[in-house]
Structure formats: structure tokens, C-alpha cells
Amino acid sequence: MYSPAIKKLIDLFSKFPTVGPRTASRFVFYLLKLPKEEIDSLISSIAELKSNVKICKLCFNPFQGESELCEICQDPRRDKTLFCVIEKETDLTSLEKTKKYQGFYFILGGTISTLKKTDIEKLRIKELEERIKNSPEIQEIILATNPTTEGEATALYLERLLKPFGKKITRLGRGLPMGAELEYADEETLSSAIKGRR
Amino acid sequence: MYSPAIKKLIDLFSKFPTVGPRTASRFVFYLLKLPKEEIDSLISSIAELKSNVKICKLCFNPFQGESELCEICQDPRRDKTLFCVIEKETDLTSLEKTKKYQGFYFILGGTISTLKKTDIEKLRIKELEERIKNSPEIQEIILATNPTTEGEATALYLERLLKPFGKKITRLGRGLPMGAELEYADEETLSSAIKGRR
Amino acid sequence: MYSPAIKKLIDLFSKFPTVGPRTASRFVFYLLKLPKEEIDSLISSIAELKSNVKICKLCFNPFQGESELCEICQDPRRDKTLFCVIEKETDLTSLEKTKKYQGFYFILGGTISTLKKTDIEKLRIKELEERIKNSPEIQEIILATNPTTEGEATALYLERLLKPFGKKITRLGRGLPMGAELEYADEETLSSAIKGRR
Amino acid sequence: MYSPAIKKLIDLFSKFPTVGPRTASRFVFYLLKLPKEEIDSLISSIAELKSNVKICKLCFNPFQGESELCEICQDPRRDKTLFCVIEKETDLTSLEKTKKYQGFYFILGGTISTLKKTDIEKLRIKELEERIKNSPEIQEIILATNPTTEGEATALYLERLLKPFGKKITRLGRGLPMGAELEYADEETLSSAIKGRR
Numbered sequence: 030m031y032s033p034a035i036k037k038l039i040d041l042f043s044k045f046p047t048v049g050p051r052t053a054s055r056f057v058f059y060l061l062k063l064p065k066e067e068i069d070s071l072i073s074s075i076a077e078l079k080s081n082v083k084i085c086k087l088c089f090n091p092f093q094g095e096s097e098l099c100e101i102c103q104d105p106r107r108d109k110t111l112f113c114v115i116e117k118e119t120d121l122t123s124l125e126k127t128k129k130y131q132g133f134y135f136i137l138g139g140t141i142s143t144l145k146k147t148d149i150e151k152l153r154i155k156e157l158e159e160r161i162k163n164s165p166e167i168q169e170i171i172l173a174t175n176p177t178t179e180g181e182a183t184a185l186y187l188e189r190l191l192k193p194f195g196k197k198i199t200r201l202g203r204g205l206p207m208g209a210e211l212e213y214a215d216e217e218t219l220s221s222a223i224k225g226r227r
Numbered sequence: 228m229y230s231p232a233i234k235k236l237i238d239l240f241s242k243f244p245t246v247g248p249r250t251a252s253r254f255v256f257y258l259l260k261l262p263k264e265e266i267d268s269l270i271s272s273i274a275e276l277k278s279n280v281k282i283c284k285l286c287f288n289p290f291q292g293e294s295e296l297c298e299i300c301q302d303p304r305r306d307k308t309l310f311c312v313i314e315k316e317t318d319l320t321s322l323e324k325t326k327k328y329q330g331f332y333f334i335l336g337g338t339i340s341t342l343k344k345t346d347i348e349k350l351r352i353k354e355l356e357e358r359i360k361n362s363p364e365i366q367e368i369i370l371a372t373n374p375t376t377e378g379e380a381t382a383l384y385l386e387r388l389l390k391p392f393g394k395k396i397t398r399l400g401r402g403l404p405m406g407a408e409l410e411y412a413d414e415e416t417l418s419s420a421i422k423g424r425r
Numbered sequence: 426m427y428s429p430a431i432k433k434l435i436d437l438f439s440k441f442p443t444v445g446p447r448t449a450s451r452f453v454f455y456l457l458k459l460p461k462e463e464i465d466s467l468i469s470s471i472a473e474l475k476s477n478v479k480i481c482k483l484c485f486n487p488f489q490g491e492s493e494l495c496e497i498c499q500d501p502r503r504d505k506t507l508f509c510v511i512e513k514e515t516d517l518t519s520l521e522k523t524k525k526y527q528g529f530y531f532i533l534g535g536t537i538s539t540l541k542k543t544d545i546e547k548l549r550i551k552e553l554e555e556r557i558k559n560s561p562e563i564q565e566i567i568l569a570t571n572p573t574t575e576g577e578a579t580a581l582y583l584e585r586l587l588k589p590f591g592k593k594i595t596r597l598g599r600g601l602p603m604g605a606e607l608e609y610a611d612e613e614t615l616s617s618a619i620k621g622r623r
Numbered sequence: 624m625y626s627p628a629i630k631k632l633i634d635l636f637s638k639f640p641t642v643g644p645r646t647a648s649r650f651v652f653y654l655l656k657l658p659k660e661e662i663d664s665l666i667s668s669i670a671e672l673k674s675n676v677k678i679c680k681l682c683f684n685p686f687q688g689e690s691e692l693c694e695i696c697q698d699p700r701r702d703k704t705l706f707c708v709i710e711k712e713t714d715l716t717s718l719e720k721t722k723k724y725q726g727f728y729f730i731l732g733g734t735i736s737t738l739k740k741t742d743i744e745k746l747r748i749k750e751l752e753e754r755i756k757n758s759p760e761i762q763e764i765i766l767a768t769n770p771t772t773e774g775e776a777t778a779l780y781l782e783r784l785l786k787p788f789g790k791k792i793t794r795l796g797r798g799l800p801m802g803a804e805l806e807y808a809d810e811e812t813l814s815s816a817i818k819g820r821r
Contacts, residue, residue: 030320030323030324031320032279032280032289032290032291032292033291034272034275034276034279034280034291035276035280035289035291037272038272038273038276041265041268041269041272045254045257046250046253046254046257047250047253051317051608052244052245054316054317054320055243055244055245055317056243056244057276058289058315058316058317059243059244060273060276060277061276061277061280061282061289065277067239068273068274068276068277070239071239071273072270072273072274074232074235074236074239075236075258075266075269075270075273076266076270077232078232078233078236078255078258078259078266079258079259079263079266081230081232082230082232082233082259084259091230091233091256091259092230093230093231093232093233094230115805116805117256117806118252118256119249119252119253119256119805119806120805120806122228122229122252123805123806123808123813124805124813124817125228126228126810126813127810127813127814127817129813129814129817129818130817171820173805175799175803175804175805176799176800176801176802176803177802177803177804199820199821200820200821201798201799201805201816201817201819201820202796202797202798202799202815202816202817202818202819202820202821203796203798203799203800203801203816203819204795204796204797204798204799204800204815204816204819205769205770205795205796205797205798205800206770206797206798206799206800206803206808206809206812207770207797207809207811207812208770208771208809209769209770209771209800210769210771211709211710211713211714211717211718211767211769211795212447212711212713212714212717214717214800215800215801215802216720216721217801218800218801219717219718219720219721219723220721220723221796221798222795222796222797222798223718223721223723223724223795223796224723224796225795225796225797225798225819225821226765226793226794226795226796227793227794227796227819249806313607314607315608317607317608318607318608321607321608321610321615322607322615322619324612324615325612325615325616325619327615327616327619327620328619369622371607373601373605373606373607374601374602374603374604374605375604375605375606397622397623398622398623399600399601399607399615399618399619399621399622400598400599400600400601400617400618400619400620400621400622400623401598401600401601401602401603401618401621402597402598402599402600402601402602402617402618402621403571403572403597403598403599403600403602404572404599404600404601404602404605404610404611404614405572405599405611405613405614406572406573406611407571407572407573407602408571408573409511409512409515409516409519409520409569409571409597410513410515410516410519410645412519412602413602413603413604414522414523415603416602416603417519417520417522417523417525418523418525419598419600420597420598420599420600421520421523421525421526421597421598422525422598423597423598423599423600423621423623424567424595424596424597424598425595425596425598425621426716426719426720427716428675428676428685428686428687428688429687430668430671430672430675430676430687431672431676431685431687433668434668434669434672437661437664437665437668441650441653442646442649442650442653443646443649447713448640448641450712450713450716451640451641451713452639452640453672454685454711454712454713455639455640456669456672456673457672457673457676457678457685461673463635464669464670464672464673466635467635467669468666468669468670470628470631470632470635471632471654471662471665471666471669472662472666473628474628474629474632474651474654474655474662475654475655475659475662477626477628478626478628478629478655480655487626487629487652487655488626489626489627489628489629490626513652514648514652515645515648515649515652518624518625518648521624522624
């Protein structure tokens with residue numbers, strides 16, 4: 030029903046995370062109404078992304094700058110003994126916003142749901158082992174994957190893999206979130222809340 | 228927390244319909260991982276949109292082609308006596324998908340919630356009057372705005388405006404949608420369903 | 426975990442429509458806190474329900490009074506030519522609230538999902554045929570079952586069954602409900618809305 | 624629209640927790656269809672509730688039996704050093720289901736949102752103080768109110784009130800619940816999860 034140029038762009042937007050064909054077509058109609066300057070600004074921003082943004086050699090977070098390392102990895106005030114493994118870039122943002130964590134990060138690049146070799150190879154497993162081997166100052170590795178089935182499986186896999194390094198390995202605390210009610214909490218969360226009382 | 232190039236693109240994506248800053252940042256991280264060819268394909272598709280896609284002189288639907296008119300407006304098999312006024316492009320797609328409407332369209336470009344002059348001027352009111360004036364073959368004008376408060380207000384405004392043309396003016400049928408239950412239907416919908424029984 | 430008297434009442438409340446064990450237990454704890462007078466009032470109200478409330482011989486709606494017929498079926502001002510078949514008691518309430526229907530009712534007592542004999546026997550099919558046979562004044566039978574899969578199957582079954590009576594048979598109007606948006610409407614609803622435009 | 628006996632019962636059911644007039648009317652129509660034996664069984668169960676169920680003198684949980692104390696408060700195998708204050712009866716059920724808590728309970732009977740005297744007097748504050756005064760064996764008081772605004776306010780109030788008793792006072796552990804994602808967790812929950820890592 031749509032013209033080829035519209036259809037192609039709908040297809041490309043449909044691959045964006047959380048976007049289905051209906052939202053993708055709204056994006057295209059939105060762009061069709063934008064003044065030329067704003068279209069140009071969007072295009073140049075997307076183009077600059079690839080050319081200007083680097084991936085940090087240590088934590089794999091995207092950043093901009095002359096250095097090979099992102100701001101966090103360069104920051105001498107951060108706690109070198111703490112090392113936090115996370116699934117993806119937005120998790121780093123979430124943890125930084127709390128201002129409660131002062132250590133370093135490592136972006137794993139995903140989770141595994143099975144122990145299939147092809148699944149594991151998509152993650153930065155080798156880079157993670159390398160990083161820990163070269164960082165004797167690390168005392169605690171926080172496996173901050175999500176407490177979902179996949180996140181748990183990934184943490185379990187990493188725990189076995191990293192045990193030989195002899196560091197303390199922890200996970201984010203489980204318990205009742207803000208606004209929860211005991212009556213509707215699942216048994217596992219409530220069990221964690223009892224064990225983790227303070 | 229984000230680098231300037233990332234931040235700028237998050238801002239631009241945040242202006243897309245239905246997109247908030249969180250989704251916008253997921254879009255950027257998605258783009259950062261895309262191979263260069265796919266980024267280039269996205270950029271050229273956006274660029275081509277403006278250069279290749281025209282807006283139909285009659286119905287204001289975007290299209291591609293040599294002609295000045297979109298496929299629907301050019302189609303001699305469609306019913307010239309029916310004329311359907313809709314709020315936006317996606318409504319045309321929705322109506323076409325039903326294959327139950329064989330007339331022509333007119334995209335109004337929005338709705339009005341008040342009768343403020345500035346609100347009304349955003350819509351294609353003049354173009355609509357012009358179109359109807361120049362189309363003596365039209366026998367029925369379907370005001371297919373949404374049955375929402377704003378859509379209703381817009382239809383009411385259009386009804387008064389178009390009355391002098393002496394055409395039959397209709398609205399889409401109100402009633403119970405598929406899967407509805409009488410018990411949970413609002414009184415107005417149920418009243419329409421009683422009146423519209425067939 | 427609960428005492429037998431509590432457990433038994435939780436079981437009984439769990440059979441109430443829309444009530445699960447968790448809500449049922451909240452009901453019991455609520456009753457435990459009620460003053461004795463209010464418990465007595467609840468008990469006597471439940472007891473009186475069976476003794477004071479009759480089922481109307483014509484429409485099968487529950488009512489109270491000396492007569493054999495409910496208020497609606499006794500009302501000489503209602504339109505004797507209209508006859509509306511509904512699934513359940515609350516649908517009557519919904520239709521009455523609109524004040525747009527002035528005919529008579531018949532509560533079928535449910536829907537059928539299959540044409541199994543045991544399913545059909547749960548409904549008041551014989552009573553319905555009897556009623557229509559004895560009511561030559563009826564001109565239109567409105568099959569006001571829900572526009573759900575089961576409601577549709579039931580209406581289809583009734584349509585075939587009642588055809589021989591030679592009355593006009595209608596269904597509630599289908600279309601867009603209040604507050605709907607064309608963009609999110611299913612194709613069947615939108616098709617009905619186009620056909621039913623007025 | 625409803626007969627007096629139906630209307631009265633709808634009113635009484637509407638006072639049940641989580642029940643509105645629509646659900647209440649469904650309850651009444653459900654009862655109208657129940658066979659007499661089941662109505663009688665419901666009535667006798669409600670009547671027996673008040674006569675057979677006692678409230679435990681120690682924890683205020685409803686129970687049945689010869690003793691003055693409920694099964695938990697009588698159980699010599701439970702840990703006398705742990706004492707858990709909860710808002711309501713169903714919270715006890717939730718905690719017992721985890722099988723991770725072996726101490727005793729105290730049902731407060733609600734929460735306070737303000738420090739108004741009338742609000743505080745609705746709770747079993749005096750009974751709580753009395754209980755702790757008479758229980759030198761208690762070593763830890765767990766304030767297991769919900770991590771909601773009201774639950775927090777209540778815990779804060781109790782913490783100040785119970786401090787003079789010189790016992791360890793704890794709260795249920797805060798953190799990420801099962802199935803949560805870092806990306807969507809609120810900052811306070813995520814902060815708790817970082818602090819509570821283990």
C-alpha cells in the first residue's frame with residue numbers, strides 16, 4: 030500500500046528495538062512532515078555517531094574523546110577494587126544514576142539463555158577474562174545481570190567461569206522493591222527479603 | 228552522562244512520536260552496533276524520503292511516482308461519489324486494509340480541540356473546501372475522524388462548514404466493536420448499538 | 426495454614442464470579458472484623474434473597490412482588506413489537522440504563538461455544554421458542570448477545586432456530602465505540618463502521 | 624432498577640474489599656442461581672465464622688481451637704528470639720508460605736499515613752508495647768510493613784516507639800524482585816540492590 034521509499038524506511042525502523050511496523054510507519058509520516066533542516070540534522074547526527082563515537086577499550090561503553098578510554102575508566106577517583114559486569118549500555122546509565130556505585134564497569138553485550146557455544150560467543154567472555162587477569166587490583170566482581178531467567182543463567186555461567194580468579198563474587202541484592210506489597214510478592218522475592226533484612 | 232554525539236541523537240529520536248528518552252537511547256545503542264552498510268542504508272533511505280516522496284495534490288497522502296496524484300486518486304475504478312475526510316495518513320491505511328471502502332480520501336492533517344483560529348489553521352480546511360467545490364461528482368462526504376472528544380469536535384466543525392455544499396454528510400458507524408461485552412460497554416456506545424441494529 | 430471454618434468459607438467465596446483464593450481470603454478477614462449486627466444483616470439478606478426474590482415467568486429476570494411478572498414485563502407502556510434476547514441479567518441492566526430500548530427482554534441464561542447438546546440444554550431454548558410462539562405481537566427479535574466468539578455462535582444458532590417464526594431478526598449495531606481510534610481498530614470493526622455509516 | 628432484596632445485598636457486597644457495585648451485582652445473580660443447599664452452606668459458614676473462630680491473644684491472627692493461642696504462637700519449635708510485626712492477616716500467610724521465617728508474629732491491624740491520634744489508635748500499638756515488654760526472649764523485631772509510603776511511615780513510627788526496648792530492629796530487605804530489569808528499576812530500589820549485594 031505504501032510507496033517503495035516509504036516501505037523501505039518502515040522496514041528499517043521496524044528493526045529498531047521495541048518498534049513494530051505500525052510505530053515505524055508513524056516515524057516515517059513524522060519525518061515526511063519535518064522541515065528539511067531537521068531531516069539534515071538527523072542524518073548528520075546518525076552519520077557522526079559512527080565516526081565520532083568510540084567504544085571504550087576497557088568497559089566497552091560508547092564514548093567520545095581523544096583517549097582510548099571512556100570518562101569512567103579514566104577517572105582516578107573511582108574505586109579500583111570494585112568491578113561490575115552488566116548486560117548492556119543502558120544498565121550502566123541506570124547504575125550511575127543512583128550515585129551509589131563508585132567502581133568500574135564491563136558491558137557483557139547480552140545474556141545467554143542456554144550454554145550453546147554460538148550463544149556464548151556473542152558475549153564478550155574472552156575480553157572479560159582478559160580484563161580480570163590484567164587487573165589484580167579488583168577485589169570484588171559484581172555480576173549485575175538482571176534477576177530474570179536469562180540474567181540468572183548468565184550470572185551462574187560467569188560465576189563458574191570466574192571462580193578460578195579467586196576474587197569475591199557478588200550479585201545485586203534481591204528483595205522487595207519500592208512500592209511492593211508483601212501480599213503480592215512472589216515467594217522467592219519474599220524469601221530474599223527475609224534473608225536480607227537489615 | 229552521555230557523549231555529545233550520543234546525547235544529540237537521543238534528543239532527536241525523543242521527538243519521534245511515542246518515543247521517550249529511554250527508548251531513544253536504546254535506538255542510539257542499537258545504531259552503534261549496526262554494521263556500517265546498514266547505517267548507510269538508513270541514512271540514504273531517510274534522505275531519499277524527502278527527495279523521492281511527493282504529497283498528493285488531491286488527498287495529501289505521500290506517494291512516489293511521476294504523476295502529481297497518488298495511486299488512489301489516479302485510480303479510475305474507484306467510486307467518485309464517495310469522499311472520506313480522515314485525520315492522518317495511517318487512518319487511510321487502516322481504511323484501505325478493510326477493502327470495504329472504494330471512494331476517495333482527504334487527509335485533514337490533524338484535529339481541533341477548540342475553535343481557536345490558530346488550531347484551525349493547522350488543518351487543511353481551505354484545501355478541503357476547494358476540493359469539494361471543484362468536485363461536483365461527490366455525493367457523500369464521510370467525516371471519518373476518530374470517535375474521541377477531539378475527533379467529534381472536528382467532525383462537528385466540519386459538518387457546519389460543509390453543509391452549504393449540499394452534499395450528504397455521514398460519519399462512521401458507532402456501535403459495539405468485535406470482542407466487546409454489553410456489560411462493560413459505555414452507555415453512549417450501547418445506545419448507538421441499539422439504534423444501529425440491523 | 427487456615428483454620429477449617431476459615432478455609433471452608435474461602436472455598437465457598439472462591440466459587441463466586443471473578444473471585445480467586447486470595448480475594449476470597451480477604452473477604453473472610455473482612456467478615457472477621459465486622460460487628461455482629463452487620464454479619465447478621467448479611468446472613469439475613471442472603472437468606473431473604475431466595476425466599477423473597479422470584480424469577481419472572483416471561484423474561485426470567487429476578488424480581489420481588491406479588492405478581493408473577495417483573496416490572497418490565499407488566500409495564501403496559503413498553504413496546505410489545507420489540508423483543509430482545511440477552512445472555513444474562515446484567516445485560517438487561519446495561520440496556521435499560523441507556524433508556525434507548527422500550528421493548529421486552531428474554532434472558533437466555535448463557536451462551537454456547539459449540540453445538541453440543543449438553544451445552545444447548547443449559548440455555549432457555551425451549552422457553553424462548555414457547556415465548557415467541559405465544560407472542561404474535563412481536564415484530565422484531567433483537568439477538569443482543571455479545572459480539573464475542575461465543576456470543577456470535579449463539580446468535581447464529583438462534584437465528585437459524587427462530588427463522589421459521591417469520592419475524593424480523595436483528596443484531597446490535599457494530600462499529601467504533603466511544604473513544605476508539607481508527608488506527609487501532611480491528612478490520613472487522615472498521616468494516617462494520619464503514620458499512621454502518623449514517 | 625433492582626428489587627429491594629437484591630439492592631440491599633448488592634450494597635452489602637459492595638463493602639467487601641476490592642468489590643464494586645458491578646461485581647456485587649454479579650455475586651447476587653450468582654447466588655440467585657445457586658441451589659438451596661449451597662446457599663444454606665454459605666449462610667452457616669458465615670455464621671460459624673463468628674462463633675468458631677477466635678483471635679489469638681498473642682499475635683491477633685484468627686484461628687480455631689480450644690486454646691487461647693493460635694497454632695504458631697503455641698508451637699515450641701519456633702524461634703522465640705525473632706518477632707515480626709506485620710500489617711494484616713494475609714501478610715502472615717505470605718511470609719509463612721516462604722518457609723524461611725521461623726519466629727513469631729504480631730498483626731498490627733493496619734498502617735498509619737499520618738501521625739494523627741485517631742489513625743494511630745486504630746492500630747494495636749498498646750498491645751504491641753505490652754507484648755514486647757512481656758517477652759524478654761525477643762532479640763530482633765522485624766518491622767515487616769510494606770515498602771509503600773504508608774508502610775514506611777508506619778515502620779518509622781514503630782522504630783521510634785520501640786527503640787527504648789533496646790532490641791535489634793530490622794526491616795525486610797529491599798532490592799530487585801524476581802524478574803526485574805535494571806533498566807526499569809527505580810533509583811531507590813537499585814540503590815538498595817547495590818548496597819545489599821551479597
